[in-house]
Structures are given as C-alpha cells and as structure tokens.
Amino acid sequence: MSGVLENIYKRASLKNKTIVLPEGEDKRVVKGAVDAYKEGIAKIVLLGDEAEIKSANPQLDLSGITIINPKTCEKRKVYAEMLFKAREGKINRKTNLPEYPTVEDAEASILKDYTMFAALMLKNGEVDGLVSGACHSTANTLRPGLQVIKTAPGINTVSSCFVLVAPDGGCKYAPDGVAVFADCAINIEPDANQLADIAISTAETAKSIADIEPRVAMLSFSTKGSGNDDKYFQTVPKMQQATIKAKELKPDLILDGEFQFDAAVAPEVGALKAPDSKVAGKANVFIFPNINAGNIGYKIAQRFGNFMALGPVCQGFAKPINDLSRGCNAEDVKAVIAITALQA
C-alpha cells in the first residue's frame, strides 16, 4: 500500500466519523464498508434490506454495521418533508412540472432513490459523509447532494480533483510525492469565478487529503501573458481573471498564474519565465482551464508517469459526498470511505 493511502487511513481512523453507503445491494460496497469498519477507519451505515444484504454476503461478519431499510424506516416521513421543503417551487427540466408536487411524491421518490435518502440523512446530521456511485452514474450520484446539501460557505461550485501519488522512486517534479489536479470530472467549461472556487477547494483537499501545504498553479498554454487565444476561446484571460479572483478571495493562499505546466513545475523554467513568483517551479496543486485539459492531464500522469490516481475526490459540498467509479472494487470503496471521513 502506498504511504499516502496508509496516511489517509491512519488520519481517518482518528476522526471516528460515520459514513452512509446507500448501495447495500452491491457486494463490493458491502465488503469495502465492512473492511473500513473492521480496520477502524469509520463507522458505517448501509442502506437496504438487512436479510437480503446478509444472505448475499454470507462470508462477511456484519456485526457493528448499522443497516437501515428506507422502506420501513420511520424517519422516511421526516426526510420526505425535508425534501419537499428544500425543493419547493423547483421545476423538473425534463417534465416542466414541479419536482415534488406533494410530500407523498417526495416520499415515493426517496424510496426509489436511496442516494437521496442518504443525502437527507447527511443533511439531518445523522451521518458525517456519503459514498455512492458503484452502481449509479456520476450525475445521479451527485444530483441529490447538489439539490439538498448544496455548497460550503463561501464556495458556489462543487468540483472534483485527483490526488496523484508519485511512483516508487519518486518524481523530480513532485518533491512532495503527490500532486493534486482539478477539475477533471465535474465542471465541463468553468468560468473564472468557478475556477477560483475550484482552486480554493482543491487547496483545501490538498491539505486535508494529500496532507501537503498547497502551492497552486493556474494552468494555461501561456505563462504570464506570453500567449493569447483572443480569437478563439479566450482561456488565457479566463485563467488570468480566475487567478485575480482566487487571490482576492483567499489572500493567504500561495497561488499564482497563469502558467504553462513546465513553468509551474520545473524550477529552471519557472525562474526564467516568472522569476518573482512564489509558485512557479514548485507548484503541487494544478488547476486546469476545463474538464478536457484536466481529464486528459491526469490520465497522462497516470499512464506515462506511473502516478497512482486517487479520485475523483468531490469538494465544495457543505458536507462530504464522494462518487465511486462503477468499475470500483472493495479496496476502492474502503479508500473513498476514508477520504470522505477526512473531509467531514
């Protein structure tokens, strides 16, 4: 196991948080949750029918795990009322009708979609974090959180990042052994304000999950005005504005831009192209102009650079929610539980 992951498990255990996993029907989720509990990483609430979960996982000892069946849980009325109130007046874009016309509609909906049931438990303070997505799409996993948990104070954008762990033997340009890339999975074409939010949230994730002091580079194909794309998408001025905005919002954050990737990580290039910058040549957090750049970038580090990619880690929610990949295994589930506990 990598030292970074070991450190995440160790710090998560000290927090003793409770994480809800609404996909009790998925064996990988149940195994990952049981392992996390047995290793002291977090307390666990699984949603689903207890008898079905037990008979589907006869080899697992489920003692100590709380199992709640939303269909018989008395609190479902409370949650239905909460959902109805939180979404009152909202129109479903597909049907052009109210999302939940009545409390009864809200109740029927949380019994169909346990991720929303779990999000309401989180909103109500009964658990500290939510992990889902082993058998739901990213959009269906995040939407309940976007609708009822909303964003953290001072942040208007939920985003995601990958924590990239350097291969054995290290990497000259990642002296901390880790780098954090964002946004690689949620915001498709963020504007300058959203990029400033993404930078601030990613710096927070770098501290809380990667356990490093963030030095944030706002990335571009241009360094400090060396290039422009005025005739095309105007991403250079967008990254320049995002840099100004993020500095205004968080004056203490070590953040600068816009930088090409080499000016951000290579001391010799940083010294040449941005000699007065505190970030050039030593960045460890990288904010990409859009999801294309971010997603392609982290996969290059993973495949060509042999970095291990942990994530996507969701950030910016008022309370932590994380999305599992549908190809996940029980080890991944355990890691995401630990990451979520650390964000709580």
Ligand SMILES: CC(C)(COP(=O)(O)OP(=O)(O)OC[C@H]1O[C@@H](n2cnc3c(N)ncnc32)[C@H](O)[C@@H]1OP(=O)(O)O)[C@@H](O)C(=O)NCCC(=O)NCCS
């Ligand atoms: C995140 C995502 C799922 C949201 O999609 P959506 O549910 O269609 O979002 P909507 O535009 O209908 O918005 C729903 C609510 O969430 C809010 N919201 C949407 N994206 C948000 C964000 N990034 N941050 C904060 N709030 C957001 C909206 O303001 C809206 O709030 P409201 O209903 O209270 O007014 C969408 O951005 C997405 O699909 N991103 C790409 C995901 C992807 O394919 N990733 C690839 C994985 S590698």
